[in-house]
Amino acid sequence: MITYCVQIDISEARAEEWLVWIGPHADAVVATGCFDDWSLAECVDPAPPPGRRVFVVRYTTTSHERLQQYRTDFAPALIAEGLATFENDLIGTRWVEEGIRV
Numbered sequence: 001m002i003t004y005c006v007q008i009d010i011s012e013a014r015a016e017e018w019l020v021w022i023g024p025h026a027d028a029v030v031a032t033g034c035f036d037d038w039s040l041a042e043c044v045d046p047a048p049p050p051g052r053r054v055f056v057v058r059y060t061t062t063s064h065e066r067l068q069q070y071r072t073d074f075a076p077a078l079i080a081e082g083l084a085t086f087e088n089d090l091i092g093t094r095w096v097e098e099g100i101r102v
Contacts, residue, residue, distance in 0.1 A: 003058050007056050
């Protein structure tokens with residue numbers, strides 16, 4: 001399983017608005033056909049800086065090809081939408097995880 005992770009560091013003043021926004025946005029990401037599901041968690045330890053909240057959205061997919069298709073065909077517009085909506089109140093960091101068996 002491959003997981004595309006997006007960490008969102010957002011001002012506390014805009015966090016509730018972002019939480020309302022992220023559900024339909026994440027559904028749109030999955031609707032691209034590049035991902036199978038998504039989940040959301042809030043980071044609580046270590047605590048974020050005062051006045052900030054930190055969340056991680058995880059999108060799961062079955063192949064690097066599907067992930068690359070998302071990055072090439074869909075990510076630029078979807079990322080731009082979030083940045084336009086939340087401007088300077090949001091810092092996004094992205095990474096990819098791949099499950100391993102030991």
